[in-house]
Amino acid sequence: MSGYVGDVVALARKDLLLELRARDTLPAMLLFVVSTLVVFHFALPQGAGDDAAYGLLWVALVFTALFGLARAWVPEREHAALDGLVLATGDRSAIWLAKTVAALAFLGAAEVVALPAFAVLFAPLDAAAVLGVVLASVGICVVGTLASAMAAAGRGREVILPLLVLPLSIPLVVGGVGASVSSEPRTYVAFLCLYDAVFAILSWASFEYVVTE
Template sequence: MSRRALVALVRKDLVLELRGSEVVLAMVAFVVASFVLFRFGLGGGRPAGGTRAATGMLWVAIVFTAMLALTRSFAREREHGIWDGLLAAPIDRALLWLARACSTCIFLVAVQVVALPAFWLFFLQDGPAPDYGVLVAAVLLADVGIAALGSLVAGLASAGRAREVLLPVLFLPFAIPLVLGAVSATTGTISPQTSGLHTLERLGYLGLYDTVFVLFGWGLFEFVVED
């Protein structure tokens, strides 16, 4: 029963997105434009700091792009009054959070399918590059954490007066440790390389981050929705 409800909720988000296509396309445009900005910010022709700096920038771009998805996260429900209907339905509140986290995660992955090749094109095609397997693994792990925590925080921010401004303020302190772990994992694979254990530890850290905030989201979301 609950699995069917979950699938239905996620499908609702995806169908709405496919019809209107307002978030994912905007995110793609945003992330590509920010790569161009970073490229020129680092000095155009030969980027200062090389691949290491660029890989750090990638994580900043990923976090800022995710902000766009999270800002819109509860906007549609609010604008069309869908939320009251959802709350009236006999669904566990935690399931609403899980569905939101899943669809956010899917949006993030969809954007990154375009963003990562673009990043390679702009920054990595000539010169040293991080291990692509590690990079993809770290991105996926980070997506889960961003979606889990972000769906909870977006719920909190939606009550505020300046909710579009409030969300990044509430979310970014949590992004610092995430970016720190992710940058350490990915730049560690650029030569001179650190040990494989180093990378494994960092990926494990990202997994721990996900676990902690999935548990928090699951446990606390019922206090965020209106009764």
């Protein structure tokens, strides 16, 4: 098992180091999420209330995640490294897990900026809302990494990815918004956990079929 964990750690580390060196994704995501929030301020009519702002926060988060996921497999594609990686790694699901961890790290970093910015600019966030964001981020990275690998196999991947991820992220938005605005956030948090578990198992088990020739 240490071989599996070792693979995951090494691959995730590679992605993070690559990002630290090239700074391709994270600064763009940060700028994107803050710009989106500013646009939302002008999109919300006067006196729209906090609930509408919470809704828009979720739109911003989903699109920021998409923004990051679109670049998830770019390093491998640019150097045509995915096939080699698939051949070299014993268990292919390790590649998926590592990529998910890396995507989650980027999204998490963007959220570390976005959530305080949201709290300052719009409305306060309580613990349940933050928990909702964390769980939904896990879900969207789990599903998005796989969808991104699927989209990368075809032409027009930039166009396909949002089409694949948006319908899949609707339950996450429901759970996240519910955790933010409901007075009974526990149900929504439990629902997000369920989503994460179901789709993590499914993605983990099926990734191999997506990348092998």
